[in-house]
Amino acid sequence: MAPKNNALRLATATANCDCCFMESHCWPGIEAHSGEVLVKREPTLMAENVLWREGAQFNGLYFVRSGAIKVYEIDLSGEERILQFAFAGDLLGLEALAAGRHENSAVALIETMLCKLPWPPPADDRALLERLLKRASVQLRQRARATRLADPDASVRSFLHEIATHIGREERVGENVWIRQRLPMSRLEIGQYLGYAEETVCRSMRRLQSNGELEVSGRTLLLRQPPVGSAATAVRSAGRTETLSA
Amino acid sequence: MAPKNNALRLATATANCDCCFMESHCWPGIEAHSGEVLVKREPTLMAENVLWREGAQFNGLYFVRSGAIKVYEIDLSGEERILQFAFAGDLLGLEALAAGRHENSAVALIETMLCKLPWPPPADDRALLERLLKRASVQLRQRARATRLADPDASVRSFLHEIATHIGREERVGENVWIRQRLPMSRLEIGQYLGYAEETVCRSMRRLQSNGELEVSGRTLLLRQPPVGSAATAVRSAGRTETLSA
DNA sequence: CGGGTAGTTGAACCAGTTCAAATCTGGTGG
DNA sequence: CCACCAGATTTGAACTGGTTCAACTACCCG
Numbered sequence: 316m317a318p319k320n321n322a323l324r325l326a327t328a329t330a331n332c333d334c335c336f337m338e339s340h341c342w343p344g345i346e347a348h349s350g351e352v353l354v355k356r357e358p359t360l361m362a363e364n365v366l367w368r369e370g371a372q373f374n375g376l377y378f379v380r381s382g383a384i385k386v387y388e389i390d391l392s393g394e395e396r397i398l399q400f401a402f403a404g405d406l407l408g409l410e411a412l413a414a415g416r417h418e419n420s421a422v423a424l425i426e427t428m429l430c431k432l433p434w435p436p437p438a439d440d441r442a443l444l445e446r447l448l449k450r451a452s453v454q455l456r457q458r459a460r461a462t463r464l465a466d467p468d469a470s471v472r473s474f475l476h477e478i479a480t481h482i483g484r485e486e487r488v489g490e491n492v493w494i495r496q497r498l499p500m501s502r503l504e505i506g507q508y509l510g511y512a513e514e515t516v517c518r519s520m521r522r523l524q525s526n527g528e529l530e531v532s533g534r535t536l537l538l539r540q541p542p543v544g545s546a547a548t549a550v551r552s553a554g555r556t557e558t559l560s561a
Numbered sequence: 562m563a564p565k566n567n568a569l570r571l572a573t574a575t576a577n578c579d580c581c582f583m584e585s586h587c588w589p590g591i592e593a594h595s596g597e598v599l600v601k602r603e604p605t606l607m608a609e610n611v612l613w614r615e616g617a618q619f620n621g622l623y624f625v626r627s628g629a630i631k632v633y634e635i636d637l638s639g640e641e642r643i644l645q646f647a648f649a650g651d652l653l654g655l656e657a658l659a660a661g662r663h664e665n666s667a668v669a670l671i672e673t674m675l676c677k678l679p680w681p682p683p684a685d686d687r688a689l690l691e692r693l694l695k696r697a698s699v700q701l702r703q704r705a706r707a708t709r710l711a712d713p714d715a716s717v718r719s720f721l722h723e724i725a726t727h728i729g730r731e732e733r734v735g736e737n738v739w740i741r742q743r744l745p746m747s748r749l750e751i752g753q754y755l756g757y758a759e760e761t762v763c764r765s766m767r768r769l770q771s772n773g774e775l776e777v778s779g780r781t782l783l784l785r786q787p788p789v790g791s792a793a794t795a796v797r798s799a800g801r802t803e804t805l806s807a
Numbered sequence: 808c809g810g811g812t813a814g815t816t817g818a819a820c821c822a823g824t825t826c827a828a829a830t831c832t833g834g835t836g837g
Numbered sequence: 838c839c840a841c842c843a844g845a846t847t848t849g850a851a852c853t854g855g856t857t858c859a860a861c862t863a864c865c866c867g
Binding site for chain 2: 841843854855857863865
């Protein structure tokens with residue numbers, strides 16, 4: 316459980332988002348190739364590698380280029396509570412900006428590539444601040460939804476849909492649309508995020524499976540994308556949100 | 562339960578935070594009387610008055626000068642979930658900034674005075690953006706803590722302490738320090754915020770009372786401020802945060 | 808003082824947790 | 838390529854803390 320601190324710290328390079336295929340993911344709405352934003356490529360993290368540790372000084376925000384990061388804290392009773400899962404295009408670390416120090420830890424769940432936006436920002440860029448403020452606003456809105464819903468089935472359904480629509484691939488089988496996704500986190504971690512026990516998540520997924528809402532095999536997930544207007548849609552829209560994080 | 566929409570909409574006046582006794586509360590860290598920030602005084606809201614309603618267009622952030630506001634949403638099962646309580650000095654509405662539309666509602670719990678910072682801001686002020694970004698960062702950090710803790714006693718204790726240290730008055734009785742505060746919200750609302758039933762909050766407060774941690778009589782609260790280093794402190798620090806909102 | 812809402816208490820119920828054990832999976836080394 | 842291992846997942850069963858329902862009481866406002 317204790318992650319080995321073998322975070323790779325290889326050479327980093329300054330890069331311009333301009334030339335990055337992820338530009339539109341990291342900066343939704345930005346005019347393509349505006350050449351505005353300077354970030355640093357970070358060395359690739361392998362699963363379990365630490366991005367930052369509780370107590371570390373805050374010195375920049377991260378964008379996920381690919382992979383998955385979990386942000387978590389250890390509460391007084393020693394339990395791990397997961398605060399955020401971040402995937403490609405997501406912004407990480409905003410909550411540490413004000414204090415200048417991280418109050419939680421972040422580790423890679425799978426091989427992950429990141430860019431870093433150093434802080435304070437090198438250039439005095441008002442547009443950048445505005446974009447970050449909007450990102451913060453989005454994260455605040457989403458955090459409000461992350462509370463556990465009425466029952467575990469609703470929570471898990473909502474969680475899986477968020478992940479699937481965020482990073483999954485669509486697949487057509489006959490007239491139905493399914494989303495295929497390999498989950499980067501364990502059942503236990505889903506539980507730690509949603510506020511349920513591992514076993515409850517497990518049983519919940521089984522129920523969803525027997526409802527025909529999804530197929531699971533290990534961490535591979537095939538999620539039914541309910542046709543708009545179906546009865547299932549009304550239920551599912553409980554979890555309507557843009558992404559799992561921002 | 563349905564609040565009457567008799568929000569008072571009287572004449573508002575542009576004001577400068579400069580001349581306001583709340584300046585240092587609304588803008589912690591700002592150089593006093595810098596004359597930078599322009600806001601509008603909003604008409605006083607009475608208890609139950611609506612500040613904004615779900616679906617309303619976002620057109621500015623609010624600062625609470627005095628009183629108390631609750632921000633809540635109605636989930637699919639018709640239950641009210643409270644997302645934020647805001648008191649004097651707190652900033653409201655950040656989560657609607659990105660979308661340009663409120664996805665939740667806000668009403669006054671008691672008589673409340675507010676200032677509004679129109680959006681987009683009239684002046685192109687980089688320092689303002691930076692401050693707001695920091696405020697957003699603080700709110701993100703705090704939102705992470707608002708999840709329900711291991712047991713209701715810990716949650717309620719933490720909640721009451723946050724409120725008390727934020728808006729309560731200190732009182733010395735012998736060598737002990739107590740904080741006196743009249744709660745602006747009902748037991749039910751505390752439950753809707755913490756994720757417990759009204760009765761559970763009630764019993765929890767009773768347990769804290771028999772522990773000698775507090776005195777309650779209706780909504781009047783007298784909370785023991787544990788001396789630093791006492792056993793109680795270790796427990797209490799579970800809820801260590803700056804304010805209940807930002 | 809009287810009515811109505813908010814708060815409190817008790818008891819039964821039940822969803823989710825806990826504990827324990829079986830089963831499966833993915834990855835490793837031979 | 839296959840056997841094997843450690844960790845992850847699943848299942849079952851007992852337990853328990855929080856919810857629910859139903860009175861009852863206290864407080865606040867007119």
